[in-house]
Amino acid sequence: MSEGTLYDKVWEEHTVAELPTGQTQLFVGLHLIHEVTSPQAFGMLQERDLEVAYPELTHATVDHIVPTSDQSRPYRDDAAEEMMSELEENVRESGIQFSDPTTGDQGIVHVIGPEQGLTQPGKTIVCGDSHTSTHGAFGALAFGIGTSQIRDVLATQTVAMEKKKVRKIEVTGELGPGVEAKDVILEVIRRLGTEGGVGYVYEYAGEAIENLDMEGRMSICNMSIEGGARAGYVNPDETTYEWLKETDYFQENPEKFDELKPYWESIRSDEDAEYDDVVTIDGSELEPVVTWGTTPGQGIGISEPIPEPESLPADKQDTARRAQEHMRVTPGETMEGYEIDVAFLGSCTNARLPDLRRAAEVVEGRQVHEDVRAMVVPGSQRVKAAAEAEGLDEIFEEAGFEWRNAGCSMCLGMNEDQLEGDEASASSSNRNFVGRQGSKDGRTVLMNPRMVAAAAIEGAVTDVRELKEVTTV
Amino acid sequence: MTDEIPEIDSVTGTGVPIRGNDIDTDQIIPARFMKVVTFDGLGEFAFFDLRFDEDDNQKDHPFNEPQFQDASVMAVNANFGCGSSREHAPQALMRWGIDAIIGESFAEIFAGNCLALGIPTVTADHDTIVELQEWIDENPDGEIHVDVEAETVTYGDTTIEATVDDAQRRALTEGVWDTTALMKSNADAVADKAAALPYVDE
Numbered sequence: 001m002s003e004g005t006l007y008d009k010v011w012e013e014h015t016v017a018e019l020p021t022g023q024t025q026l027f028v029g030l031h032l033i034h035e036v037t038s039p040q041a042f043g044m045l046q047e048r049d050l051e052v053a054y055p056e057l058t059h060a061t062v063d064h065i066v067p068t069s070d071q072s073r074p075y076r077d078d079a080a081e082e083m084m085s086e087l088e089e090n091v092r093e094s095g096i097q098f099s100d101p102t103t104g105d106q107g108i109v110h111v112i113g114p115e116q117g118l119t120q121p122g123k124t125i126v127c128g129d130s131h132t133s134t135h136g137a138f139g140a141l142a143f144g145i146g147t148s149q150i151r152d153v154l155a156t157q158t159v160a161m162e163k164k165k166v167r168k169i170e171v172t173g174e175l176g177p178g179v180e181a182k183d184v185i186l187e188v189i190r191r192l193g194t195e196g197g198v199g200y201v202y203e204y205a206g207e208a209i210e211n212l213d214m215e216g217r218m219s220i221c222n223m224s225i226e227g228g229a230r231a232g233y234v235n236p237d238e239t240t241y242e243w244l245k246e247t248d249y250f251q252e253n254p255e256k257f258d259e260l261k262p263y264w265e266s267i268r269s270d271e272d273a274e275y276d277d278v279v280t281i282d283g284s285e286l287e288p289v290v291t292w293g294t295t296p297g298q299g300i301g302i303s304e305p306i307p308e309p310e311s312l313p314a315d316k317q318d319t320a321r322r323a324q325e326h327m328r329v330t331p332g333e334t335m336e337g338y339e340i341d342v343a344f345l346g347s348c349t350n351a352r353l354p355d356l357r358r359a360a361e362v363v364e365g366r367q368v369h370e371d372v373r374a375m376v377v378p379g380s381q382r383v384k385a386a387a388e389a390e391g392l393d394e395i396f397e398e399a400g401f402e403w404r405n406a407g408c409s410m411c412l413g414m415n416e417d418q419l420e421g422d423e424a425s426a427s428s429s430n431r432n433f434v435g436r437q438g439s440k441d442g443r444t445v446l447m448n449p450r451m452v453a454a455a456a457i458e459g460a461v462t463d464v465r466e467l468k469e470v471t472t473v
Numbered sequence: 474m475t476d477e478i479p480e481i482d483s484v485t486g487t488g489v490p491i492r493g494n495d496i497d498t499d500q501i502i503p504a505r506f507m508k509v510v511t512f513d514g515l516g517e518f519a520f521f522d523l524r525f526d527e528d529d530n531q532k533d534h535p536f537n538e539p540q541f542q543d544a545s546v547m548a549v550n551a552n553f554g555c556g557s558s559r560e561h562a563p564q565a566l567m568r569w570g571i572d573a574i575i576g577e578s579f580a581e582i583f584a585g586n587c588l589a590l591g592i593p594t595v596t597a598d599h600d601t602i603v604e605l606q607e608w609i610d611e612n613p614d615g616e617i618h619v620d621v622e623a624e625t626v627t628y629g630d631t632t633i634e635a636t637v638d639d640a641q642r643r644a645l646t647e648g649v650w651d652t653t654a655l656m657k658s659n660a661d662a663v664a665d666k667a668a669a670l671p672y673v674d675e
Contacts, residue, residue: 013670014666014670016656016659016662016663016666017659017662019649019652019655019656020643020647020649020655021640021641021643021644021647021649021650021652022639022640022643023640023644023652025652025656025659027663027666027667027670029670029672029673036507036559037558037559037560039510039511040510040511040512040560043510043511048653050653050657053660053663054667056674057673064504065508077508079508079509080508082510083508083509083510086510120672122672123672128558128560129557129558130556130557130558130582132558144558144582145558145582145585146558146559146560146563146582146585146586146589147512147560147561147564147586148560148586148589148590148651149585149586149589151653152652152653152656155653155656155657156653156656156657156659156660156663157663157667158656158659158663160652160655160656162638162640194495194552194555195495195551195552195555195578195580198552198578198579198580198581199581225556225582226556228552228555228580228581230581230582259671260671260672263671263672295495295497295555297495315494315551315599316494318493318494319493319494319495322493412499412504412557413503413504413505414504414505414507414508431497431499431556431557433497433499433500433556434499434500434522435499435500435503435522436499436504438504438505440503440522
């Protein structure tokens, strides 16, 4: 078993009791909730005549169902309105803080937690959402839970968990130009598989990780679950601390920063920490990665050929064949030139300010292809406002992108933004599952935000590094 | 709500085979059916897009076949339930009639959600599962006995060794799979922990 890792230490710090099942009862430092997975949990509490034990440690937002165009109430979609009303009632009755759209603080739950300084190193963070792993970027132990567990957290501020193993994923070297955090994590999942991380927590380390900004680290930790790992984290360092300093919580409580820093330092993995497994990836060899199939593990470098199913391990062949049929791709070819109908720049993986900035650099002075519907959906109202302050909205709109309001949008088919029929989408999101973007015949190609921008312009999957220079007249 | 949590030592019922690796929770319950504030009525939407075409005509899927309508034991392949943490997935399967799942492997959050509903997720190797799935096809009325305590699965004349995660086995067989009351009883220790953690504000 691992020893001396951040995971071991944070686990130890938060252990309340050992349960008769052999599971650990773990204290939850921050509980995030949204409208999709929490209403049933509040219902269960009511049935059992229980109250929310620590409402001040829970924070709510609305993201999955919120329309990203017209957000006036009541929402046009009755079901969305009902879910929103239910959440409003639940947080009001329980005294839970709610970053709703009227506050200017609303957004995707994994964007707003960090930006408000709720996400901190050494915290345990849970949410009824598998992408809760995102918060591990700050050195928190963060993982998704189901609704029955939300009930437990609301009622007790604890969860029952089994301790996992720790795999260190060391990404050495420097990432090449045009290669981003998203490419690193797609490569990790491709190599270790979509279930390679089951039973593990991933610790991301190495030069390439340390050199990433916090947003990049969030993109990586976000997709840990796509590799089967319920949680992933990066040890906190100066990059983390500098970022935290600017957040609401530490702006309002500057003394807390110095008070907590020793704790943050203390939970870093020891130099001589022991891991259950160590994997090394040479970051300098990576190129932009795109998916060719219907699981996030079916990825390839942009210049690599789509694999023949027969060349894959036996247990991957069937899935690959079905995926290739669905995606209508041909083994032996690259993904370059794969025509797209929609370009989606958004989601909890890649809709933070630096993501939008990098994509805007690609877009500036260019035009979205005439056959492409392109949209930018900022991760939060704050990201949107900050981007507008820099004029990014104008760059996108002039190029032909729609500039929308914050929400999960087309990452999943729970709101008005959906693929139609067999449309193909270049998407900065995290899942290319069949039907994920709202149409069961829809086709999703996952890629980094600059690659999405390039695909929008060319109308097809394109190596952003080889995009033609903008010619100024 | 009763305070008595049933002990689940075993599950017996007829089977239904669901083939394929990496069947994600978006397949088990498409997102559009989650626009609800209760889990009631989700059963009919289990595997919906795999079962029906655009015009709501039935497609080939075991959940549509008459011989499997009373099945309660599902036999699946690898990494079943990956993706979204939505408890709507096991809730839909449970409400369709599933009481136990035997598979090559399960995604972690999915297995945890099943446990919270008292549904065992039992594992066995690839060849064993394939044989079981074939047997179910040939014997749709044949009973399968999933013994959680003994970690075996019996069907026809065959008994196979299966694996049940230790914590899951104890939780199910000792009737402590619903953890709310159990954890609530440690409220004092939770309060002490909150007070001890440096980041929890007074």
